[in-house]
Amino acid sequence: xxxxxxxxxxxxxxxxxxxxxxxxxxxxxxxxxxxxxxxxxxxxxxxxxxxxxxxxxxxxxxxxxxxxxxxxxxxxxxxxxxxxxxxxxxxxxxxxxxxxxxxxxxxxxxxxxxxxxxxxxxxxxxxxxxxxxxxxxxxxxxxxxxxxxxxxxxxxxxxxxxxxxxxxxxxxxxxxxxxxxxxxxxxxxxxxxxxxxxxxxxxxxxxxxxxxxxxxxxxxxxxxxxxxxxxxxxxxxxxxxxxxxxxxxxxxxxxxxxxxxxxxxxxxxxxxxxxxxxxxxxxxxxxxxxxxxxxxxxxxxxxxxxxxxxxxxxxxxxxxxxxxxxxxxxxxxxx
Ligand SMILES: Nc1ncnc2c1ncn2[C@@H]1O[C@H](COP(=O)(O)OP(=O)(O)O)[C@@H](O)[C@H]1O
Ligand SMILES: [Mg+2]
Numbered sequence: 001x002x003x004x005x006x007x008x009x010x011x012x013x014x015x016x017x018x019x020x021x022x023x024x025x026x027x028x029x030x031x032x033x034x035x036x037x038x039x040x041x042x043x044x045x046x047x048x049x050x051x052x053x054x055x056x057x058x059x060x061x062x063x064x065x066x067x068x069x070x071x072x073x074x075x076x077x078x079x080x081x082x083x084x085x086x087x088x089x090x091x092x093x094x095x096x097x098x099x100x101x102x103x104x105x106x107x108x109x110x111x112x113x114x115x116x117x118x119x120x121x122x123x124x125x126x127x128x129x130x131x132x133x134x135x136x137x138x139x140x141x142x143x144x145x146x147x148x149x150x151x152x153x154x155x156x157x158x159x160x161x162x163x164x165x166x167x168x169x170x171x172x173x174x175x176x177x178x179x180x181x182x183x184x185x186x187x188x189x190x191x192x193x194x195x196x197x198x199x200x201x202x203x204x205x206x207x208x209x210x211x212x213x214x215x216x217x218x219x220x221x222x223x224x225x226x227x228x229x230x231x232x233x234x235x236x237x238x239x240x241x242x243x244x245x246x247x248x249x250x251x252x253x254x255x256x257x258x259x260x261x262x263x264x265x266x267x268x269x270x271x272x273x274x275x276x277x278x279x280x281x282x283x284x285x286x287x288x289x290x291x292x293x294x295x296x297x298x299x300x301x302x303x304x305x306x307x308x309x310x311x312x313x314x315x316x317x318x319x320x321x322x323x324x325x326x327x328x329x330x331x332x333x334x335x
Pocket of ligand 2: 099
């Protein structure tokens with residue numbers, strides 16, 4: 001199954017639904033509105049990314065939905081059970097890897113941790129063969145009997161994910177799975193999560209790391225200051241920007257009149273952003289929203305030709321996920 005076909009394999013069954021979730025933290029002198037009216041769903045087999053800067057509210061969402069903190073209003077349904085009322089039943093089929101490195105018992109070995117966490121699941125005697133295969137898959141089979149405290153942070157994180165997979169949880173929740181890892185461990189975790197994509201679990205992964213989210217999720221929920229900016233699949237997010245943005249590069253041979261022409265362009269064509277100039281080239285980004293902006297683009301081309309300026313490139317801008325997210329985040333700042 002490849003990543004593109006995956007969307008077709010996402011079932012209709014809703015594993016997690018969050019509706020109108022709001023949460024305040026009270027401190028002696030200050031009230032923090034950590035979450036304001038958050039709503040989204042995770043369907044069976046879907047990988048949803050909660051993306052937002054530090055302090056956006058991602059961990060608070062995870063704490064609310066796992067019953068670790070109380071929320072003020074809204075509704076959370078996990079595996080058809082209400083949180084917090086039926087939390088014990090709801091969490092039966094969920095594996096949670098929280099932020100930080102306290103998910104494992106440090107004084108126990110790799111195998112002892114696996115056996116302990118599997119025993120909590122009432123899965124019966126762990127199947128040694130599948131444990132062995134999993135340990136090979138995460139390159140921990142030579143460390144079966146090593147104490148967890150002796151493992152690197154990256155190896156500990158791989159063990160967390162291996163345990164989550166061995167539990168065959170319907171939903172795996174990961175909070176900042178690559179936080180504090182070096183670049184190699186980071187790469188290994190991303191690779192491992194990409195492999196998990198090919199399985200049937202649903203995953204909710206919270207991270208501030210745009211490239212991690214981009215490389216593994218089907219759907220992204222963008223959070224800012226406790227509020228939701230966007231809830232969409234990554235493909236639609238790209239398409240939204242693909243159909244509207246074009247990049248034009250023109251030869252810069254009228255140095256002396258550059259400023260006049262730039263001013264002229266800016267006043268005439270509002271939907272154009274001048275993205276850069278250098279000795280040989282100007283670059284523009286043209287947003288084409290409707291018929292009139294399309295006419296602007298055509299008029300602009302005639303303008304260059306009339307001024308004897310060669311057009312070097314006119315192409316649909318390839319939308320870069322990180323660029324799109326940054327633009328969405330800064331757009332909200334303007335309003
Ligand atoms: N226990 C707490 N008491 C008071 N404020 C908190 C607490 N935990 C988080 N916050 C505040 O709630 C907001 C969201 O935090 P958090 O959910 O940890 O964000 P993220 O995980 O996206 O970095 C922040 O402003 C943070 O300071
Ligand atoms: Mg967090």
